[in-house]
Amino acid sequence: MQHVTIPQDRVGALIGEGGETMREIESRAEVRLDIDSETGSVRVETVGDPVKGLKGPDIVKAIGRGFSPEAALSLLGGDMRMLDLVDLRAATRNENDLRRQKGRLIGEDGRTRQLMAELSGAEVVIYGKTVGIIGEPEEVEVVRSAVEMILDGAPHGAVYSFLERKHNEMETKGIEYHEFPGGEAGGAEATGDPGEAEGGD
Secondary structure (H helix, E strand, O other): OEEEEOOHHHHHHHHOHHHHHHHHHHHHHOEEEEEEOOOOEEEEEEOOOHHHHHHHHHHHHHHHOOOOHHHHHHHHHOOOOEEEEEEHHHHOOOHHHHHHHHHHHHOHHHHHHHHHHHHHOOEEEEEOOEEEEEEOHHHHHHHHHHHHHHHOOOOHHHHHHHHHHHHHHHHHHHHHHHHOOOOOOOOOOOOOOOOOOOOOO
């Protein structure tokens, strides 16, 4: 059994209309949720498959950090899929600095956050004092690196170039893996178009 505390304004998203979201999480992750809507404290108890049950607390945590229930439940989509949280307080001096850095991470009309998601293939949510990332380990690492670049003051152009390069690397690896399992892929054949990002919707 594990305890997770989520912000009170996310309790409604966790429960869902008429308890629908809570029941779906309990059914798919094979856990039982005991939610205290006054404090935001959630008790997560595994009642079925222990491997699925291990993902239960992260699913609750992801919804607490602003992810949609659908995105949070995607954590059940594979053994390697993971949730990572970047705490912005560690990289900011005060509330004004936190607001400024969040603005840089989100970008004009949400462009920066959107590109981090599209070019990495991960789900990215900026909420409160955290950046939440859901994806495969390599996708999560790319977003974390981009976030750290922005927090360190890198220009957006440099971050976008980094994301495009990583996108192409991952796409090339995917082509080699899927089309050339014998590892015979030539570099010229395995080119990726950064405009064809998958995932991150």
